[in-house]
Amino acid sequence: MLPELQTEIPGPKSRSLAARLAAHECRNVTFMNPDFPIFWQRAAGNNVWDADGNRYLDFTSAFGVTGLGHSPPSVVSALHHQADQLIHGMGDVHPTELKVAVCEKISHLTFERWGCGPGKTILGNTGFEAIEAALKTSLLATGKPGVITFENAYHGLGYGTLAAGAMDRFRRPFASQLPDFGYSLPFPHCTCGQSRECTPTCLSQLDSLEAALRKKINKYPVGAILAEPIQGRGGKVVPPSGFLPMLRLICDETGTLLILDEILTGLNRCGSLFACEASTTIPDLVCLGKSLASGLPLSACVGPAELMDRAWPASDGEALHTTTHLGNPPACAMALAALDLHSAPELARQVCDRGEYFRSQIKKIDLPSCGRIRGRGLLLGVEILDADGRPDRAATSGFVVHSLKKGLIVLADSPTGNVLSIVPPFDISEDEMNCFASCLQEYLTSLPGSIS
Ligand SMILES: Cc1ncc(COP(=O)(O)O)c(C=O)c1O
Structure with missing residues (x-):
């Protein structure tokens, strides 16, 4: 299901939980700033709901754990x-x-x-x-x-x-x-x-x-x-x-x-x-x-x-x-x-097909800031580049925040910090992948100096 937001992100409950956590958890553990984190309350399939009732799409499979979706019934x-x-x-x-x-x-x-x-x-x-x-x-x-x-x-x-x-x-x-x-x-x-x-x-x-x-x-x-x-x-x-x-x-x-x-x-x-x-x-x-x-x-x-x-x-x-x-x-x-x-033999094929579709949608973003797509299957990465074609760490982390505010849970990695990490559940739908691609296109187009 596509995201559905009820509050600003992070919402009031997430902000108040962050303040409580900051008082009692070692400060190196949970990254906190005015945009981060949201506090998860429940999840099903490709979606996560936070403490404020906002529904997100999870493009991380929660660190690669929920490839089968959150809480598969069996x-x-x-x-x-x-x-x-x-x-x-x-x-x-x-x-x-x-x-x-x-x-x-x-x-x-x-x-x-x-x-x-x-x-x-x-x-x-x-x-x-x-x-x-x-x-x-x-x-x-x-x-x-x-x-x-x-x-x-x-x-x-x-x-x-x-x-x-x-x-x-x-x-x-x-x-x-x-x-x-x-x-x-x-x-x-x-x-x-x-x-x-x-x-x-x-x-x-x-x-x-x-x-x-x-x-x-x-x-x-x-x-x-x-x-x-x-x-x-x-x-x-x-x-x-x-x-x-x-x-x-x-x-x-x-x-x-x-x-x-x-x-x-x-x-x-x-x-x-x-x-x-x-x-x-x-x-x-x-x-x-x-x-x-x-x-x-x-x-x-x-x-x-x-x-x-x-x-x-x-x-x-x-x-x-x-x-x-x-x-x-x-x-x-x-x-x-x-x-x-x-063990279902068709699952690997499904991952290949959806991975190919995801790539094809991201490839349509015809902007110099959208660099190479890396990875295989549904372990994908998109390089984000500055106007000189160099790794753009700031724009990459900017997208992580921007997309969260649109209801997409995304992380970034690589030593240069400029690779958007796309690790969705295997049942990710075309509409959900399109939602990611259009959010990325809109964000990259809005960056200062963006030219297509
Ligand atoms: C390839 C790989 N190996 C090992 C680990 C470590 O796993 P854990 O965090 O469960 O100790 C990770 C975690 O991200 C990983 O990606």
């Missing part, structure tokens, strides 16, 4: 049913049947589907926990502590993930507490608009990256390469199509593990069940999170049974890696319902 009824049965258990001591079923289902959808036999899973709550489980697995399996990551990657903000490699702004304040085992290399950008065949510019980036990777692996004890198939928070950066196959080859030749972070790109977001499937690359370990339970925190680090068994000893009564909420029953119940929906 997921909600799984939650209701589970809430009556068991809310909290003892995940790594006395587990539930739900945990059995979730681990089985994740195995079916990943390594079994990829023809590698059964997968084994370590469940976690948030995304960074799954990455840290993968880092531990790689050390145990290879005996080598080094990890190669990519500049502008985002794997979450735990100390393990920050140490492996993270954007400088997240890492720098804590650098003195971080161990030194990560080596960061440039993430290659596909410059040919994602046609199947990459241009020589793309290929030469891969050549120099391959040389740099081999050099690092020869010089340091590197156990794993950790990569996002498409950089999300780094600005929806699609690498050349040969990137993942090249990583796979180097890993095979050097006995290094390939860890793919599919926390954002996985579960149909990029138009295939997992983004790595576009280049038929099978990782050694894959990390899932975000939309896994469609709204409750649940993450997973998954690897082939042989690798997981080689890395981890049998439990002697005390798990080496666990959390209090591991295998949380409502989260597992929701994940089973969500994974059933994700």
Whole structure:
């Protein structure tokens, strides 16, 4: 449904809640200014309602979690049913049947589907926990502590993930507490608009990256390469199509593990069940999170049974890696319902088609400030440029505020802050996409100096 606003944005209730929150929440957590935030009260499908009764369209899927829409009915009824049965258990001591079923289902959808036999899973709550489980697995399996990551990657903000490699702004304040085992290399950008065949510019980036990777692996004890198939928070950066196959080859030749972070790109977001499937690359370990339970925190680090068994000893009564909420029953119940929906073969096609439509509508904005469209499927980014064709951070954040006042929830990212992030629910309609495109066109046309 299109937005419907009842008050100025933010409305009076949101403003008063912001004042109360500012008094009692650490000030670094929730960004506040006269235009931000709105306080969410309920959500359904592609819409969110705030505390003042305003209805918004969500172009973020709430950080990529609600690709299936907010509160899909089958997921909600799984939650209701589970809430009556068991809310909290003892995940790594006395587990539930739900945990059995979730681990089985994740195995079916990943390594079994990829023809590698059964997968084994370590469940976690948030995304960074799954990455840290993968880092531990790689050390145990290879005996080598080094990890190669990519500049502008985002794997979450735990100390393990920050140490492996993270954007400088997240890492720098804590650098003195971080161990030194990560080596960061440039993430290659596909410059040919994602046609199947990459241009020589793309290929030469891969050549120099391959040389740099081999050099690092020869010089340091590197156990794993950790990569996002498409950089999300780094600005929806699609690498050349040969990137993942090249990583796979180097890993095979050097006995290094390939860890793919599919926390954002996985579960149909990029138009295939997992983004790595576009280049038929099978990782050694894959990390899932975000939309896994469609709204409750649940993450997973998954690897082939042989690798997981080689890395981890049998439990002697005390798990080496666990959390209090591991295998949380409502989260597992929701994940089973969500994974059933994700398994529908037509969903990936739908995401591709809607992503293409979204691109076509944005491409119609014939203004120099509307730059390239990045991404794949419904993980899209639009570059906003100034009159000299440079990244325009101010205009980009201006649109985030402008669109919120029109009832659209949009975020921006990339190191230069000039990429509008478009991560809508998979059921986004043509009318809803047109609404975004016309709001962007109207905004960019209103900028001083705009010329078409
Ligand atoms: C690719 C990727 N990996 C890991 C994470 C971290 O997940 P979480 O915030 O749940 O720890 C994120 C979060 O945005 C992400 O986009």
